[in-house]
Amino acid sequence: MSALFITATGTDMGKTYLTRALIRHFRSQERPLHAIKPVISGYEARRPESSDTFLLASALGLPWEGTTADTLSPWRFAAPLSPHLAAEKEGKTIDEEALLTFCAHQMRLHEFLLIEGAGGAMSPLTSTLLNADIIARLHIPALVVAGTYLGAIGHSLATVECLLSRGVAIKGLVVNAPHPASDASLSDTLASLRRFSPVDCPILPLPHAAGDDTLPREVASIAELVS
Numbered sequence: 001m002s003a004l005f006i007t008a009t010g011t012d013m014g015k016t017y018l019t020r021a022l023i024r025h026f027r028s029q030e031r032p033l034h035a036i037k038p039v040i041s042g043y044e045a046r047r048p049e050s051s052d053t054f055l056l057a058s059a060l061g062l063p064w065e066g067t068t069a070d071t072l073s074p075w076r077f078a079a080p081l082s083p084h085l086a087a088e089k090e091g092k093t094i095d096e097e098a099l100l101t102f103c104a105h106q107m108r109l110h111e112f113l114l115i116e117g118a119g120g121a122m123s124p125l126t127s128t129l130l131n132a133d134i135i136a137r138l139h140i141p142a143l144v145v146a147g148t149y150l151g152a153i154g155h156s157l158a159t160v161e162c163l164l165s166r167g168v169a170i171k172g173l174v175v176n177a178p179h180p181a182s183d184a185s186l187s188d189t190l191a192s193l194r195r196f197s198p199v200d201c202p203i204l205p206l207p208h209a210a211g212d213d214t215l216p217r218e219v220a221s222i223a224e225l226v227s
Contacts, residue, residue: 003113004171004226005135007163008145009155010120014176015145016052018206019116021219022226023059026112028215035060035114036106038099039125040073042080052116074102084124094126096134103138115140121159136166143226144173145206148189156193164199172202172225 008015019035026033035056048054048064053073057064062072069076075094077086087094107113117123117131121144125131135142142163146156156173163170173193177186186205193203202225206218 003107003115003138003140005115005117005138005140005142006145007117007121007131007135007142009147009152009159011123013145013147014206015116016055017176017208018145018174019114020055020059021215022114022223024215025219025223027061031112032110033112033114034106034110035116037073037116037118038102039075039083039094039118041077041083041086041118043076043078045078056116075099082124083118084127096126096129099126100134100137122162132162132166132168135163135168141169141171143171146173146175148175148177148184148186150184152184152189153192157196157198160197160199170199170201172204172222173197174204174206174222176206177208
């Protein structure tokens with residue numbers, strides 16, 4: 001059994017894009033794996049096909065049935081807010097022990113498990129715990145997704161420090177470049193992170209592919225970090 005937590009420097013950094021790419025890569029290698037996104041906000045029950053949960057199910061080759069969302073994302077909330085706030089909007093709370101138990105159970109069930117967080121590593125996942133705290137309590141390594149926007153370098157370094165302070169092993173830092181025009185070039189961002197990163201881990205690019213059916217060649221190098 002092995003597992004990896006996919007987190008990021010913030011929201012909309014490309015966690016789901018990377019998770020799906022890794023799923024597709026490993027499935028093409030016939031490696032057994034599973035993926036979950038235990039907590040999701042901004043989930044539209046009437047339009048599940050627009051959700052990250054649906055995208056993960058599709059990458060895994062799972063049919064979208066009545067219980068699919070429950071098995072991949074048991075904690076779903078409508079408001080596009082930090083999960084603890086989205087839960088409060090519905091008069092609910094996220095039981096952190098139940099969340100940890102769910103993740104641990106999935107880790108036991110599957111030979112290899114990808115766990116995608118909600119928001120960034122320093123974002124609250126429950127009323128008392130950040131994503132980083134959950135990763136630390138699961139005792140699994142993290143793969144961090146960053147961007148190339150103005151401020152991305154500082155956010156990336158702060159995220160790495162946050163994880164290291166909790167004893168989380170960092171498998172790598174993936175710099176996602178989803179837009180052709182960025183505030184800083186991908187190459188400059190990579191070079192700066194390699195220069196200033198407080199941990200000696202691979203720092204790799206992940207340019208977005210032109211089409212959904214195209215698997216970026218860089219995914220193979222990223223997959224080697226977690227194989």
